[in-house]
Amino acid sequence: xxxxxxxxxxxxxxxxxxxxxxxxxxxxxxxxxxxxxxxxxxxxxxxxxxxxxxxxxxxxxxxxxxxxxxxxxxxxxxxxxxxxxxxxxxxxxxxxxxxxxxxxxxxxxxxxxxxxxxxxxxxxxxxxxxxxxxxxxxxxxxxxxxxxxxxxxxxxxxxxxxxxxxxxxxxxxxxxxxxxxxxxxxxxxxxxxxxxxxxxxxxxxxxxxxxxx
Amino acid sequence: xxxxxxxxxxxxxxxxxxxxxxxxxxxxxxxxxxxxxxxxxxxxxxxxxxxxxxxxxxxxxxxxxxxxxxxxxxxxxxxxxxxxxxxxxxxxxxxxxxxxxxxxxxxxxxxxxxxxxxxxxxxxxxxxxxxxxxxxxxxxxxxxxxxxxxxxxxxxxxxxxxxxxxxxxxxxxxxxxxxxxxxxxxxxxxxxxxxxxxxxxxxxxxxxxxxxx
DNA sequence: ACCTGAACACCGTTCAAGT
DNA sequence: ACCTGAACACCGTTCAAGT
Numbered sequence: 001x002x003x004x005x006x007x008x009x010x011x012x013x014x015x016x017x018x019x020x021x022x023x024x025x026x027x028x029x030x031x032x033x034x035x036x037x038x039x040x041x042x043x044x045x046x047x048x049x050x051x052x053x054x055x056x057x058x059x060x061x062x063x064x065x066x067x068x069x070x071x072x073x074x075x076x077x078x079x080x081x082x083x084x085x086x087x088x089x090x091x092x093x094x095x096x097x098x099x100x101x102x103x104x105x106x107x108x109x110x111x112x113x114x115x116x117x118x119x120x121x122x123x124x125x126x127x128x129x130x131x132x133x134x135x136x137x138x139x140x141x142x143x144x145x146x147x148x149x150x151x152x153x154x155x156x157x158x159x160x161x162x163x164x165x166x167x168x169x170x171x172x173x174x175x176x177x178x179x180x181x182x183x184x185x186x187x188x189x190x191x192x193x194x195x196x197x198x199x200x201x202x203x204x205x206x207x208x209x210x211x212x213x
Numbered sequence: 214x215x216x217x218x219x220x221x222x223x224x225x226x227x228x229x230x231x232x233x234x235x236x237x238x239x240x241x242x243x244x245x246x247x248x249x250x251x252x253x254x255x256x257x258x259x260x261x262x263x264x265x266x267x268x269x270x271x272x273x274x275x276x277x278x279x280x281x282x283x284x285x286x287x288x289x290x291x292x293x294x295x296x297x298x299x300x301x302x303x304x305x306x307x308x309x310x311x312x313x314x315x316x317x318x319x320x321x322x323x324x325x326x327x328x329x330x331x332x333x334x335x336x337x338x339x340x341x342x343x344x345x346x347x348x349x350x351x352x353x354x355x356x357x358x359x360x361x362x363x364x365x366x367x368x369x370x371x372x373x374x375x376x377x378x379x380x381x382x383x384x385x386x387x388x389x390x391x392x393x394x395x396x397x398x399x400x401x402x403x404x405x406x407x408x409x410x411x412x413x414x415x416x417x418x419x420x421x422x423x424x425x426x
Numbered sequence: 427a428c429c430t431g432a433a434c435a436c437c438g439t440t441c442a443a444g445t
Numbered sequence: 446a447c448c449t450g451a452a453c454a455c456c457g458t459t460c461a462a463g464t
Contacts, residue, residue: 005428030457040430042458051457099312103365112386112394119393130404133397134412138355141362141413145354148361152316173325180332181325184346191343199347200354207419218447243438253449255439264438 007037009047013057017094020058024096030054059104062097063111066090076124077205083118084143084201091147092193098151102144115140125208135208142204150193164189220250222260226270230307233271237309243267272317275310276324279303289337290418296331297356297414304360305406311364315357328353338421348421355417363406377402 015036020028030051034041048054067090069082091101105111115136122135170178170185228249233241243264247254261267280303282295304314318324328349335348383391383398 029455031455042431043429045458046428099316102315102361103312106365112391116391116394119397123393128396129400130408131412132393133400133404134409135416136397137359137362137409138413138416141358142351142355142417143358144361145356145358146350148315148357149350149354152319178325178329180336180345181329183341184332184349187342187346191346195343196347196350199344200351203348203351203420204355204417205420206423207416207421210419242436244436255450256448258439259447 005046006039006043007047009057011037012044012047012054013061016054016058017061017097020096021094025099028055028058055100056104056107058097059100060108060110062090062094062101063105063108063114065093066114068114068117076121077209079121079124080118080139080208081201081205083114083121084139085197087114087140088143088147088197091144092150095151098148102148105144122208138204138208142200146193146197146200218259219252219256220260222270224250225257225260225267226274229267229271230274230310233309234307238312241267241271268313269317269320271310272313273321273323275303275307275314276318276321276327278306279327281327281330289334290422292334292337293331293352293421294414294418296327296334297352298410300327300353301356301360301410304357305363308364311361315361318357335421351417351421355413359406359410359413 012033016028016033019033019036030044031041033054034044037043044054048057066086068086069079071079071082073079073082091098094101118139119132119136122139123132125135127135167185167188170188171182173182175182225246229241229246232246232249243257244254246267247257250256257267261270279299281299282292284292284295286292286295304311307314331352332345332349335352336345338348340348380398380401383401384395386395388395
């Protein structure tokens, strides 16, 4: 007498992601997910061999949310930037998952499709082999670094203080020791992650579109 | 009758870092560190208020290992690159700590000193305010992103396979679907983290030394 | 094929007690 | 001031048993 499965792998994935988004990484336990699904903890092991596999499911859920741009684009630079922006946005939408994404991104088939898309755009610059590899590494590292910096900075993992409080704290540093830190803390008041992403990306793209090293 | 303290905060810090370097992040528990020090678990709470504070100690130990370059430098670009390289090297020397560093770097006084040093070098480009902030974010994000990519890629968190195995797996992908992925996987065979760091950094620095956007 | 409870070996941390 | 053991509320996971 085969019973219909009580849950599905997809439900597992969605519940786990929702749990992390709501309560942070530390809240993501096998037992908590099981409770959320109304089953016994051990039931999950019918769908997932490990806690590690559950984490992978969460990462893949975020990766799947990347909406690759459709184009067409005038210059390959615009395409690279659009792809980078799409990844950045998806990752940023799930700040608590970022540490998981950074360490497990590569073990996902969908991320390989996205990588190939980015590489195709970068290859339009004429790069091949090692140069293409380095261009690829630069773009992906910058995107992930920016996403991470946003999480680690004002937001932090469990900071009590607001972003404005953090900036205020920086600005009240001894002026003779930290003049430039105080300068950018002031600039941060009227800045936004979006504007910083574009500025950083444009700096790199400017280097990428230079003819030679 | 005041007894001499059985351990010190410094010993705690060193033992914790050594433990993570040896056995990974998951092995870093209050109980394991206490055992390593030959004391009861609760003893640690005389030196640290929290597990979180222990993690912070580990991060600060790595941050303290950054050897800022002394100069002098011909161009500010060289100085920026040398500072970035110093951070990258220190972080890379402790791969298991990277997730901790990424999320807790900002809560360390020493890192502010290092940030100010980088900012001073970047300011020699003439940038101020928002432009300086974005230049700073670009460099630090790229450095941390590159360090993370190295950990997450071939090495992975607990990958069974070697870096060469990973590259071999990439190269045996369907050639019609992943031509560029296969191309850079081939290039990765003769590449090194060091050469990729320099190439990526040079791309960004090339953009940073452009006169205008 | 899928679900479950009991049990085991771990956690971080509180508390009350020791010196 | 510093150390400690017992206890509590959690973990992931194995195993044996149920349907």
